[in-house]
Amino acid sequence: MQKYLTIREDFRRDGLAAHFLVNAMMMKHVAKSIPGNILQIGYPMICEEEFLKCKQMLDEMTDLDIEPGLVGHALKRHIDICTQLIKHHPKASCSTFVPISSPMIKQVFRNDSDYDVLQRAIAMVKLFKKSCSFYNNPIDVALVDSTNHKDPNIVRKNALFTEGLLEAGARRVIICDSQGMSTPSQIEEIFSNLKPFMDHVEFHPHNDNGNGMKNLKTVIAMGCKYAGTAFFNSGERNTMLDPRELLANGIKIKFNRKEFDNFLYAYCKQLPYTPQGCTETVFGNKLIVTGTCYRLLGQNSKIPIKFGFTSDRLIVSKMLNIDHKYVPRELVQYGKKKLLEQNKLVFTKEELIKVFEDYDQNLLKPYQDWV
Numbered sequence: 373m374q375k376y377l378t379i380r381e382d383f384r385r386d387g388l389a390a391h392f393l394v395n396a397m398m399m400k401h402v403a404k405s406i407p408g409n410i411l412q413i414g415y416p417m418i419c420e421e422e423f424l425k426c427k428q429m430l431d432e433m434t435d436l437d438i439e440p441g442l443v444g445h446a447l448k449r450h451i452d453i454c455t456q457l458i459k460h461h462p463k464a465s466c467s468t469f470v471p472i473s474s475p476m477i478k479q480v481f482r483n484d485s486d487y488d489v490l491q492r493a494i495a496m497v498k499l500f501k502k503s504c505s506f507y508n509n510p511i512d513v514a515l516v517d518s519t520n521h522k523d524p525n526i527v528r529k530n531a532l533f534t535e536g537l538l539e540a541g542a543r544r545v546i547i548c549d550s551q552g553m554s555t556p557s558q559i560e561e562i563f564s565n566l567k568p569f570m571d572h573v574e575f576h577p578h579n580d581n582g583n584g585m586k587n588l589k590t591v592i593a594m595g596c597k598y599a600g601t602a603f604f605n606s607g608e609r610n611t612m613l614d615p616r617e618l619l620a621n622g623i624k625i626k627f628n629r630k631e632f633d634n635f636l637y638a639y640c641k642q643l644p645y646t647p648q649g650c651t652e653t654v655f656g657n658k659l660i661v662t663g664t665c666y667r668l669l670g671q672n673s674k675i676p677i678k679f680g681f682t683s684d685r686l687i688v689s690k691m692l693n694i695d696h697k698y699v700p701r702e703l704v705q706y707g708k709k710k711l712l713e714q715n716k717l718v719f720t721k722e723e724l725i726k727v728f729e730d731y732d733q734n735l736l737k738p739y740q741d742w743v
Contacts, residue, residue, distance in 0.1 A: 376624050377592065379615055380410040380441070380467070380546075380574065383603040393643050393715065396428045401635035402603075403438040405628045406615065410439045410465065417444055417453040418682055419708040430461045439463055446470040446496040446513070455503040462507040466500055467546070468493075470513060472529055473520035476550075479667045486525075490533055494540040501541040510543035514576060516664065518547050519554040519562060531565045534573065544572045544598060549587060551668055552578025552611045556590040563594050574598035578611040585613060585621055592623065603632075604647045609665070644715060661718065663687055678718040681708055691721045706731050 381402070384394055394402075403411050413433075416426040426442060433440045442458060444450030446468045458464040470493040471477050477489055484492075493513060500511045518530050534545040547562060559575075566573050575591045577584045577599065588599055602612035618625055640646055660666050661680035666687065677691050685704055689696035707719065710727045719727060 375597070376408070376626055377618070378409055378598045379406065379601045379618070379625055380412060380576075380598065381406055381601055381603065381615065382412045382612065383601075383606040384412065384414060393712075393717075394639065395642075396425065396432045398635055398638045398642070399429050400432055400436065401631050401638060403433055403436045403440070405632035405635060406626060407437040407628065408626050410441050412441045412443055412467065415443050415682055416457060417450050419705045419712075421709060421712050422681070423453065423457075427457055430457055430464055434461065434463075439465055441465045441467055443467050443469075446493045448496065448499065451496050451500050451503075455500060458509050459504045459506060462509070465510045465512065465543075466504075467512040467514060468496060468500075469516050469546075469548075470533075471517060472515040472533055473517040473526060474523040475520060476517040476667065486529060486532075490536050493533070494536055497537060497540040497542050511541070512544045512546055512574065513537045513542045514546035514548050516548055517550040517668070519549045519558060520551065521554075521558055527562050527565050530562050531569075534566060534569050538569060538572055542572075544574050545569070546574040546576050546600070548576040549578050549584075550576075550664075552580030552584060552609070554581075554587060555583055556586045559587045559590050560594070563591050563596065567595075570595045571597070574600065576600035577613055578609070579605075579613060580609060580611045584611065585617065588613065588618075588623070589621070604650070606650075645717070650717065659718075661687065666690060678720055679707055679711075679724045680718045681711060683707075688724070691724060703728065703731060 384399065399411070399413060413429045414422055414426040416423040430440055440461070440463065442454045442464065444454050444466070451468065454466045458466055470489060471480050477484060477486065481489060497511055497513065515530065515533055518526065520526055523529070530547060537545050549559070563573070573596060575588060575596055575598070577588050579585070600612065601615045601618065603614055605612050605614050615625055615627060619627060660675050660677045662682050663684045663686035666677065677687060679687060679691060683704070685696040685699040685701065688699045688704055707724060707727055711719065
C-alpha cells in the first residue's frame with residue numbers, strides 16, 4: 373500500500389508578493405485542506421505587519437492537525453525573529469535557506485568559501501535549537517540552487533552540506549531545484565549520493581523545463597517522503613507543482629477538497645484578485661520581485677523589476693540604480709507597509725518613488741537624485 377507523501381505547502385510564502393493579503397481565517401481553511409502536512413504561513417521579518425499576521429496565524433492554528441512553518445534566511449536577525457514567535461507554539465517549525473552552488477554563493481557572499489557558507493548555516497541551526505529548546509521545535513534548511521550542474525562539485529556539496537546540517541540539529545535538508553531546469557537523471561545522481569540521509573531529505577521541485585513531475589516521481593521512487601508544493605503553482609516563476617497535480621498523477625497526499633473550496637470562496641470574496649489574477653499580476657517569467665529571482669534570472673535579461681512584499685534592498689537598489697548597501701532597511705519596510713495599506717501586490721518604480729517621497733526626508737537626503 374502506497375504511503376502518503378508529506379508536503380510542505382508554500383503558496384503563501386513562496387507565493388511572494390501575490391498572496392500576502394491572505395489572512396488568518398483563510399489560512400485556517402488551507403490548513404484544514406491539507407491535514408497532517410506542513411503549511412508555510414509566512415515570512416515574519418519582512419515587515420511589522422507581516423510579523424503580526426504570522427503571530428495571529430500561529431495562534432489560530434494551535435488546535436489544527438497541521439505544522440505551521442515560518443521562513444527566513446540563514447541570518448541571525450531572521451532566526452531571532454522566527455524564534456520570537458515559534459518558541460511559544462509546540463507544533464510550529466522554521467525553515468531557512470542558504471545558497472550552495474558556486475554561482476549563487478559568489479553572487480550572495482562574494483568571497484566566502486563553501487566551508488564559510490556551511491559553517492554560517494550550522495551556526496544558525498544551533499542558535500535556533502538553543503532558542504527553541506523548551507518545545508524542541510524543528511528547523512529545516514533549504515539548499516538554494518542545489519541542482520545547478522554548472523557547479524562541477526554540486527553532487528558532493530549536497531551530501532557535505534546535508535551531513536553537516538543534520539549533525540548540527542536540522543530535522544531535514546531541502547534539495548531545491550531552484551531554476552527548474554534539472555532532468556530526472558541529474559536529480560537521481562544527486563539523491564543517489566544522499567541515500568544515507570534519505571529519511572531526512574526533502575525535494576523542492578520547479579517545473580520550468582516541464583520535468584517537475586518526473587523529477588518528483590524519481591525521488592519518491594528512491595525513497596524520498598517529503599516534497600514542496602504550492603497551490604496555483606505559486607512561486608517566483610509560477611513553476612511550482614500544485615498539490616492537486618500530485619493527486620492527478622497518482623501521488624497520494626492528504627487533501628480535503630471541501631475545505632479548499634471554502635478557502636477559494638473566502639479568497640475570491642475578500643481579495644481584489646482571483647488566484648489567477650495574482651498569478652498574472654505577479655508571477656511568471658514576466659516579473660522579478662525578489663533578490664533571489666534577480667540573481668537567478670535578472671542580471672542579463674530585460675525582465676521588469678517591481679517592488680513586492682518579499683523584495684529586499686537589492687531589488688530597491690536595482691529599481692532606483694543605487695548601491696544596495698545604502699538602502700535603509702527602514703525604507704524597504706515602509707514600502708511594504710504601504711503595499712498593505714493600499715491593498716496592492718506590487719509597486720512600479722514610479723509608484724515606489726512616490727511612496728518614498730512621503731517617508732522621513734532626513735533618511736532620503738542621500739537619495740535626492742532619484743526622489
